[in-house]
Amino acid sequence: MGETKLIKGTYGYIDKWKKSKQAVIALWVIFIGALFLIPAAIMGTRYNAFTVAAIVMVLPAARQAVQYFAMMGFHSGRxxxxxxxxxxxxxxxxxxxxxxxxxxxxxxxxxxxxxxxxxxxxxxxxxxxxxxxxxxxxxxxxxxxxxxxxxxxxxxxxxxxxxxxxxxxxxxxxxxxxxxxxxxxxxxxxxxx
Known part of the structure; x- marks a missing residue:
């Protein structure tokens, strides 16, 4: 099994970093979606504390997305x-x-x-x-x-x-x-x- 830890300065770092960032962003989307949709379905209304929490959670998720977009055009060398x-x-x-x-x-x-x-x-x-x-x-x-x-x-x-x-x-x-x-x-x- 290959090494999964990201170490700056090693070959393949950029491509591995981008893949891990994609996984983190996907988890944020699932978490925020669940935090918003599940309580709304159970309570029958979107006006609850979970909706506020979901909205607040968008900020750290957006930070992850911005980091990914900043690196999107870069790739590991040959x-x-x-x-x-x-x-x-x-x-x-x-x-x-x-x-x-x-x-x-x-x-x-x-x-x-x-x-x-x-x-x-x-x-x-x-x-x-x-x-x-x-x-x-x-x-x-x-x-x-x-x-x-x-x-x-x-x-x-x-x-x-x-x-x-x-x-x-x-x-x-x-x-x-x-x-x-x-x-x-x-x-x-x-x-x-």
């Missing part, structure tokens, strides 16, 4: 591409590989299909974005600045081949003093949906 990069980073303690990162900003969402954190810098792969590559790099640079690593400049690739070549180069050259990738990854996860 599995074959992820497996190629995972093979390159496997066993490399100075590198962190993350996938399906949906970064939320004031100006909208951006999706990084994959990113590698190495030597205090972020190398990302973000094809087919509404945001420009420069806007994504600026957002990541701001995150690095917040982590007091402002001397690094993130690199985002739109081509998988270019991203793969970059990761091959990073995997072949172990840094002499690797920077803490876990702190940067934790900061990214905190800004993800």
């Amino acid at each position: 599995q074959d591409e992820y497996e190629k990069i995972a093979a390159l980073t496997e066993g490399k303690t100075w590198m962190v590989l993350a996938a399906d990162m949906v970064l939320a900003s004031e100006s909208g969402h951006m999706v990084l299909n994959m990113l590698v954190i190495c030597n205090g810098n972020i190398y990302g792969y973000a094809p087919k974005q509404k945001k420009s590559r420069e806007a994504i790099e600026a957002y990541l640079a701001n995150l690095l600045m917040e982590a007091d690593i402002s001397h690094k400049r993130p690199v985002v690739h739109e081509s998988f081949e270019e991203f793969e070549e970059m990761v091959m180069m990073l995997a072949a050259n172990e840094p002499s003093t690797p920077a803490e990738a876990g702190t940067i990854f934790a900061g990214l996860k905190a800004n993800c949906m």
Whole structure:
């Protein structure tokens, strides 16, 4: 049986998150419908406390629906591409590989299909974005600045081949003093949906 827990930064997170959110929304619809219809059928009137409770329950259900609609246009990246990069980073303690990162900003969402954190810098792969590559790099640079690593400049690739070549180069050259990738990854996860 596959793992059902959702973990940000793992491959398939976006698609699993959307499926779980659909199930939650369906449960809310059933619950609110039952809370409204069953007491109305038993009491013969909709003017009761259960109707008020059903109306109030629409607010948390709407919150779930808004979250789903915000993510509806995003999908997990290709599995074959992820497996190629995972093979390159496997066993490399100075590198962190993350996938399906949906970064939320004031100006909208951006999706990084994959990113590698190495030597205090972020190398990302973000094809087919509404945001420009420069806007994504600026957002990541701001995150690095917040982590007091402002001397690094993130690199985002739109081509998988270019991203793969970059990761091959990073995997072949172990840094002499690797920077803490876990702190940067934790900061990214905190800004993800």
